[in-house]
Amino acid sequence: MEQGLKIHVKATLTSLVQTRLPTQHGEFILHYFNNPIDDKEHIALVRGEVAGQENVPVRVHSECFTGDVLGSRRCDCGEQLDMAMQFLDQAGFGILIYLRQEGRGIGLLKKLQAYNLQDQGMDTVDANLHLGHLADEREYSVAALILECLQVKSVRLMTNNPIKIDELNKLGIHVAGRIPLEAPAHLDNLGYLKTKAKKMAHMLFEGKKEPD
Numbered sequence: 001m002e003q004g005l006k007i008h009v010k011a012t013l014t015s016l017v018q019t020r021l022p023t024q025h026g027e028f029i030l031h032y033f034n035n036p037i038d039d040k041e042h043i044a045l046v047r048g049e050v051a052g053q054e055n056v057p058v059r060v061h062s063e064c065f066t067g068d069v070l071g072s073r074r075c076d077c078g079e080q081l082d083m084a085m086q087f088l089d090q091a092g093f094g095i096l097i098y099l100r101q102e103g104r105g106i107g108l109l110k111k112l113q114a115y116n117l118q119d120q121g122m123d124t125v126d127a128n129l130h131l132g133h134l135a136d137e138r139e140y141s142v143a144a145l146i147l148e149c150l151q152v153k154s155v156r157l158m159t160n161n162p163i164k165i166d167e168l169n170k171l172g173i174h175v176a177g178r179i180p181l182e183a184p185a186h187l188d189n190l191g192y193l194k195t196k197a198k199k200m201a202h203m204l205f206e207g208k209k210e211p212d
Contacts, residue, residue: 011036013145021045025082026089028096033146040100042142044150045085048093051151055176057094059084059158060143060168063102066111074115075192079183084158087179095150097143104128105137123195135200140164144171160202178203 017032028045035042050056061084067077081096088094103111106128114127125135147155154174157165158181165175182204185193196202 011141011145013142013149015044015149023085025085028085028088031146031150033149035142037142037145042100042146043098044146045088045096045098046150047088047091047095050093050095052153053093054154056152056155057088057091057158057179058147058152058155059088059094059096059181060099060140060164061096062099062104062138065102065108073186073188074118076183076189080181083181083183087158087181095147095152095155097146099138099140099143101138104135105139106131106133118191123199124192125195125199136163140167141171144168144173147173160196160204162201162203 013033013035015031016034018029019032021028021030026047028047031044031046033042033044059080061077061081064072064075064077064081066072067075067079068081069078071078084096088096102108103114106114110128110131110133113131114122114124117127117130118124122130128135152173154176155168156177156179157168157175158179159165160181165178169175180203183189185205193202193204197204
């Protein structure tokens with residue numbers, strides 16, 4: 001081999017464990033993957049048969065401890081997680097990928113610090129920037145590898161985020177359509193949702209008057 005010549009091998013994931021997981025939103029098979037990329041414990045909940053299927057409903061959900069576990073009303077994450085699982089149960093098939101990238105990729109500590117800045121008047125984007133981060137530092141290569149591992153041909157992505165659609169397409173996942181996943185706006189999350197719509201181009205409040 002010539003000196004300095006590098007061989008680039010595409011990373012692959014393997015589902016190490018599959019186990020039955022009955023939930024309040026129906027029964028899923030939970031897949032735990034090996035991870036040579038970032039050493040985090042990403043998982044997928046699979047409903048029904050998805051291998052070789054087209055137009056599979058898929059939610060790529062980034063971890064939100066405060067919303068998913070504690071029921072925080074500052075964001076719409078926990079509500080979106082519940083809505084996605086309920087949709088998959090009713091559809092009878094589909095995938096929920098749970099990525100361990102808390103706080104749009106900045107981690108729990110920084111997210112909580114950003115909460116304090118928001119309470120002082122910043123919005124969610126400006127708070128991240130003030131802490132030295134990007135507005136959104138998430139990436140979706142692991143999600144794409146999980147979908148490849150599960151042998152999905154094409155997906156209908158449950159999201160309001162056009163960047164997520166573009167990123168998965170760039171990673172070789174055929175996003176054949178979008179399923180809106182819009183949680184109700186209320187006093188505690190309204191500013192957050194408005195900021196996502198105005199500064200991050202999330203597809204929210206479409207076809208209806210934006211709340212005051």
